[in-house]
Amino acid sequence: MTFQFTEDQLSIQEMVRDYAEKEIRSRADEIDKTGRFPKENMDGLRELGVLQLTIPEEYGGTGVDDEITKALAVMEVAKCCASTAEILDVHYLSTDIIMRKGTFEQKALYLPQAAEGKLGGFALTEPGAGSDAGGLKTKAERDGDSYILNGTKCFISNLGPEEGNHFVVVAVTEPGIGTKGTTAFLVDRSMPGVSCGKTEDKMGIRGAAVSELVLEDVRVPSSAILGKLGEGFKIAMMGLDGGRIGIASQACGVAFGAIAEAVKYSGERVQFGKPISANQGLQWYLADMAVRAEAAWLLTLKAAALRQQGLPCTTAMAKWYASEAACYCCDLALQIHGGYGYMKDYPIERMYRDARILRIYEGTSEVQKMVVARAVMKG
Numbered sequence: 001m002t003f004q005f006t007e008d009q010l011s012i013q014e015m016v017r018d019y020a021e022k023e024i025r026s027r028a029d030e031i032d033k034t035g036r037f038p039k040e041n042m043d044g045l046r047e048l049g050v051l052q053l054t055i056p057e058e059y060g061g062t063g064v065d066d067e068i069t070k071a072l073a074v075m076e077v078a079k080c081c082a083s084t085a086e087i088l089d090v091h092y093l094s095t096d097i098i099m100r101k102g103t104f105e106q107k108a109l110y111l112p113q114a115a116e117g118k119l120g121g122f123a124l125t126e127p128g129a130g131s132d133a134g135g136l137k138t139k140a141e142r143d144g145d146s147y148i149l150n151g152t153k154c155f156i157s158n159l160g161p162e163e164g165n166h167f168v169v170v171a172v173t174e175p176g177i178g179t180k181g182t183t184a185f186l187v188d189r190s191m192p193g194v195s196c197g198k199t200e201d202k203m204g205i206r207g208a209a210v211s212e213l214v215l216e217d218v219r220v221p222s223s224a225i226l227g228k229l230g231e232g233f234k235i236a237m238m239g240l241d242g243g244r245i246g247i248a249s250q251a252c253g254v255a256f257g258a259i260a261e262a263v264k265y266s267g268e269r270v271q272f273g274k275p276i277s278a279n280q281g282l283q284w285y286l287a288d289m290a291v292r293a294e295a296a297w298l299l300t301l302k303a304a305a306l307r308q309q310g311l312p313c314t315t316a317m318a319k320w321y322a323s324e325a326a327c328y329c330c331d332l333a334l335q336i337h338g339g340y341g342y343m344k345d346y347p348i349e350r351m352y353r354d355a356r357i358l359r360i361y362e363g364t365s366e367v368q369k370m371v372v373a374r375a376v377m378k379g
């Protein structure tokens, strides 16, 4: 076991850190206030080769096939702006599914678009099917060599009035047999019948658009199937397995970002004639935050390293622990700011709201506990 990053990993981490600190951080508050899409950030990340990091060079990508580098990039962005990290991460998730399960034609069509910055998304959730994906109602009915899709997906990230180019959509192809009757399709935003429904007004990550994906008599060729017929749930779980490392990476970034804000503020704020950081009570808060962030980081990078090697790993453990750690760190960091932390003048107010989603999307903490418990009991 080694705790050393490679030269390449370090240089990409440094490049992303530099860009995030110089450019992304300065826009984070305005993006939160306006809820606008952070186009400059995504353009900048594309210019650096980060948005298309894992896409092979023949498709216009950077060709860095490395889960650890991906995790480090998301962490650096999340330290500065959780909305931007979420957009990047969902794009990585959708791209990962296409790279792992796409046919030659699907890759040739969508990977160059993804590399160009046309955003991908992942559409599993429906109003009646959240934690329980067995409750999907979106139907895909065969018609000759095509399928006709009907249904509404909700809470779909990277989908807004302007944003979102292509989506991995899981739909029911054989009703009555549960998750084995679901299939994954690659659906293009430009297909007739595809539209963006309600765009959500969210508590946090306000720059990351989340909307309903409405599918009305959308005709897709059978060549749009990802993997095989009946593999929809399996593909979704495979995608979410990697996605959980992404959320855990966002969480680590948010946790480290919150610690930095707490250290800065507690060193500057003077009460009782000394900086508040001179009080052991607050130092212990910082120590508590630091150890949780470090444990989250280790679990996340362990999961990334194992996935990279194709070895089994419980990514749910990293997602659960890191998201809880991020919320814990933001809560204590806000407490350290006292009343000022409750005001929008300090970034911790935004970070506290941004962090809250980490315990919910791509599987709630409760669902992660179910997955971890199952793995523990299996031995």
Ligand SMILES: Cc1cc2nc3c(=O)[nH]c(=O)nc-3n(C[C@H](O)[C@H](O)[C@H](O)COP(=O)(O)OP(=O)(O)OC[C@H]3O[C@@H](n4cnc5c(N)ncnc54)[C@H](O)[C@@H]3O)c2cc1C
Binding pocket: 090, 121, 122, 123, 124, 125, 129, 130, 131, 132, 154, 155, 156, 157, 158, 202, 210, 357, 360, 361, 362, 363, 364, 365, 366, 367
């Ligand atoms: C901002 C945002 C972005 C999202 N992006 C996407 C996206 O891009 N694509 C996508 O497909 N989905 C997306 N989602 C959906 C997200 O993954 C779901 O919200 C999440 O999985 C939980 O589903 P639910 O909201 O229906 O809650 P429910 O499943 O209704 O759960 C409600 C509560 O019950 C608990 N619960 C449920 N079942 C159990 C059980 N068996 N044991 C114990 N507790 C249980 C849950 O943990 C939770 O606390 C997004 C959601 C949000 C809010």
